[in-house]
Amino acid sequence: MEILDKGQGEVRLWDVDEARAWMREKKTRRLVDKVMTEHEAVERFVADGGYLSYDLSSMVRGPMSLEREIVRQRRKDLWIAAKFTLLDTSILVGGGCVSKIDVGFAGLGRPLFRAIEEGRVKTIDWSNGTLALRHKAAAMGVPFLPVRSLAGTDTFRRSGAMVVREPFTGKTITVVPAVFPDVAIIHVNQCDRHGNARVFGPSISPLETAMASKRVIVSTEEIIPTEEIKRRPDLTTIPYFLVDAVVVAPWGGHPGTTPGYYTYDAENLDEFFAARDDAGMKRYLDRYVYGVKSHFEYLELIGIEKLTKLSEMETIREGYRP
Amino acid sequence: MSEKYTDVEFMICQSARIIEDSSTVFVGYGMPQIAMILAQRLYAPSIVQVYEYGAIGPEVATPFRRNMMADARNSYRSYSWTTMNWMMAFAQAGFIDYGVLGAAQIDPFGNVNSTMIGGTYERPGKRFTGSGGANEVASLCWRTILLMNHEKRRFLPRIDFVTSPGYLDGSPLAREKAGLPAGTGPSRVITSLAAFDFGPESHRMRLVAVRKGMTKDRILAEMEFEPEVADRIETIEPPRPEELAMLRDDIDPDRVIIGKGE
Numbered sequence: 315m316e317i318l319d320k321g322q323g324e325v326r327l328w329d330v331d332e333a334r335a336w337m338r339e340k341k342t343r344r345l346v347d348k349v350m351t352e353h354e355a356v357e358r359f360v361a362d363g364g365y366l367s368y369d370l371s372s373m374v375r376g377p378m379s380l381e382r383e384i385v386r387q388r389r390k391d392l393w394i395a396a397k398f399t400l401l402d403t404s405i406l407v408g409g410g411c412v413s414k415i416d417v418g419f420a421g422l423g424r425p426l427f428r429a430i431e432e433g434r435v436k437t438i439d440w441s442n443g444t445l446a447l448r449h450k451a452a453a454m455g456v457p458f459l460p461v462r463s464l465a466g467t468d469t470f471r472r473s474g475a476m477v478v479r480e481p482f483t484g485k486t487i488t489v490v491p492a493v494f495p496d497v498a499i500i501h502v503n504q505c506d507r508h509g510n511a512r513v514f515g516p517s518i519s520p521l522e523t524a525m526a527s528k529r530v531i532v533s534t535e536e537i538i539p540t541e542e543i544k545r546r547p548d549l550t551t552i553p554y555f556l557v558d559a560v561v562v563a564p565w566g567g568h569p570g571t572t573p574g575y576y577t578y579d580a581e582n583l584d585e586f587f588a589a590r591d592d593a594g595m596k597r598y599l600d601r602y603v604y605g606v607k608s609h610f611e612y613l614e615l616i617g618i619e620k621l622t623k624l625s626e627m628e629t630i631r632e633g634y635r636p
Numbered sequence: 637m638s639e640k641y642t643d644v645e646f647m648i649c650q651s652a653r654i655i656e657d658s659s660t661v662f663v664g665y666g667m668p669q670i671a672m673i674l675a676q677r678l679y680a681p682s683i684v685q686v687y688e689y690g691a692i693g694p695e696v697a698t699p700f701r702r703n704m705m706a707d708a709r710n711s712y713r714s715y716s717w718t719t720m721n722w723m724m725a726f727a728q729a730g731f732i733d734y735g736v737l738g739a740a741q742i743d744p745f746g747n748v749n750s751t752m753i754g755g756t757y758e759r760p761g762k763r764f765t766g767s768g769g770a771n772e773v774a775s776l777c778w779r780t781i782l783l784m785n786h787e788k789r790r791f792l793p794r795i796d797f798v799t800s801p802g803y804l805d806g807s808p809l810a811r812e813k814a815g816l817p818a819g820t821g822p823s824r825v826i827t828s829l830a831a832f833d834f835g836p837e838s839h840r841m842r843l844v845a846v847r848k849g850m851t852k853d854r855i856l857a858e859m860e861f862e863p864e865v866a867d868r869i870e871t872i873e874p875p876r877p878e879e880l881a882m883l884r885d886d887i888d889p890d891r892v893i894i895g896k897g898e
Binding site: 370371373374397398400417418419420421422427430431432433436437439440441442443444446447450461462463464465466467468469472477485486487488515516517518519520521522571573574577578580583628630631632633634 | 687688689690691697701702703705706707708709711712713714717718719720721724728747751755757758759760761762763764765766767768769770771772775776797798799800801804810811813814815816817
């Protein structure tokens, strides 16, 4: 294919046959118990300098408990895929964990933007759609996929995409490279001990992200028996052999919502967004991240009364329960 | 009370009136959401709102809450729930009639910036969120409606960063040559003072309507480039009492979006 134009953004490529070999060797097909604490999961599977991807956002079914644990363990130099993100990126950048962001949507809050403006964090701009598509390419085991957005813009110029002559008709088309994250963190509604996971509601790309990633940590609102999975296989979003760790995390998306389970904690979010500078961010992290040892201790800090209230306030349940 | 209204309310009402019923509309966060809820309640009950996070055809529950995107209320009573790659595919395959977006800066050809202003790319003066799904919406929907607060500094001959495509350099078939789908592009720019379409040949913004009480010259004085001007300039009716009542009492009583800039 003739290359007609090329974005300048840095891309980390991985050969699709190496990826296949990894998935063959490192992803056990054995039905083993993968339940562990978030401390153990992050210690084992999130390394300094790695590429991290997550599904959906901190505001909605986001893997907040895992993100807080990554900050708590002071991971450094992560490259993250911000394909649909609100405070995820902020909290990871605020914790000093991030050096590069593939931007779909860089949100949210002043401390994050300041980190970019001061050059402490490098951005590579894409779009939500093309970042999700890059995960899909990896999930399909192909090195790239064509797309009809991005072309002609500075977003293209800053991305790592290319414009090529399409071989079948000779027309111009944009192609985006597969991204194979080192680790994915995905919060789900229900999961069995082996990693068969159910996501209820609309979502970004939970299956593609799990399939694309070398390691997958799933945090779940509830553990359910494998028999329950077998009874309703139509509800399974992620099959177990993609998953490396299962972390039990009720209210794991707090202070965001997990639709059908609990609503946002508006007070806590106000506190988060009140952090206009690094000092404010540090106060928030000191209290809610460094000040507790685990997600369960965090839940104690928020308090069962508040959490129960947030669940009560989530009155729309249709579609989020089997 | 009904004769006083905010700029945001003005833009929302204007957009709500122009969406054809029974069309599919790709909706961005904030003003576009409120505008499409209003459209659905008052003028176009059968529009199908689609969201990048996977909801098709929700009847969004109100009151609107801050950061309401992808949650149970935003996704309420949809026709279908799916995922982002499918949503972008719906637009790419030609199923989505309109996209509705806001932005920080716009140029004469409808290219918009929501990424950064000033400085260099590596050290931007002011960084914003970047594309999100806006690049896909502006690239792939049949017609894009852009919502812009009408301030001089936002209407520029050259914008600092082209996040999402309008008619690019304005030359004939510029979008098609770049690889974007044929026959797409911005169709209307709705501002707090006026409305524009695009010259069919020139692809330049063209003033077609002004807010009641405004003059053409006042509008042009509030832009850093000179748009084309239609032969006949319509007057845009201010928000109607029933629109304001619906916005203030039912859709956004906490004034999360409609109170912006107050």
